[in-house]
Amino acid sequence: MDGSVSIILNSKIQVALDQYREEEEEEEGGMSFLDHLEQLRWHLLRSVAAVLVFTVAAFLAKSIVFGKVILGPSRVDFVTYQTLCKVSNWLNVPALCIDVLPFTIQSRQMTGQFSMHLTSSMVVGLVVAFPYLFWEIWRFISPGLHLQEKNAARGAVFFVSLLFFAGASFGYFILAPLSINFLSNYQLDPSILNEFDIGSYVTTLIMLVLASAIMFQLPVVIYFLSMSGLVSAAMLRSYRRHAIVVILIIAAVITPPDIISQVLIAMPILVLYEVGITIAKRLEKKRAKKEAAENRDN
Incomplete structure (x- = not known):
């Protein structure tokens, strides 16, 4: 008798879980690959x-x-x-x-x-x-993004x-x-x-x-890389010299062979790189505050 009761309870739990999964898929769109x-x-x-x-x-x-x-x-x-x-x-x-x-x-x-x-x-x-x-x-x-990622990327269309x-x-x-x-x-x-x-x-x-226009997207790239944890402010600062060399090389490739044009395109990109470091630093502070708050709640 006890065994049959447990079987019935397990079956009901399984049905409830299946129903929950179906409802969750419907809320998320439940689209197939072809969709x-x-x-x-x-x-x-x-x-x-x-x-x-x-x-x-x-x-x-x-x-x-x-x-x-x-x-x-x-x-x-x-x-x-x-x-x-x-x-x-x-x-x-x-x-x-x-x-x-x-x-x-x-x-x-x-x-x-x-x-x-x-x-x-x-x-x-x-x-x-x-x-x-x-x-x-x-x-x-x-x-396809989580709610936290959507909130973090709010205004992406405007800033890009x-x-x-x-x-x-x-x-x-x-x-x-x-x-x-x-x-x-x-x-x-x-x-x-x-x-x-x-x-x-x-x-x-x-x-x-x-x-x-493409090079000016550097702060956006740094923002999303920092959000995903692939780069940090300390890492960007430590590779600043390497970044300067790479930026000068890119400027030499996309501009005519004169030093004025190369410096003109390199200067704003370097400024945007520093802006990216500031953005990464602020994201790290927000992440640290959130983790500290969660630890206090726990």
């Missing part, structure tokens, strides 16, 4: 659609996007050059004023202008749609987008104009004229802008 793929497909489709919409808008606004934005740093009336000339007059340092860009842009291929029109439109569409792209990615990833546009603006208004000025004035011999192909100019501009 996740379907969800990912829709996120990607919406992201591609957003990029296409902005790409078409940029393609139609050729006179603004290409005439003023893309070709802006190639003209002396660009806002960066005008600002440098004003600073030059204020400081009485004529060397700072950039009033001549001794180069011309040519298209040496039959499809050169059309292909660069398409390329520049797609890049503009990608840059403008970036916050929505990251938001779609975050919507796909966030359901902010750093992306800050980096792109730095690359477009600071790094690109000074690099173009250096390359246009660099001559092996006065008899050699600088006549740049449109493809080379657009590729260089895009590389500088996007590289800066």
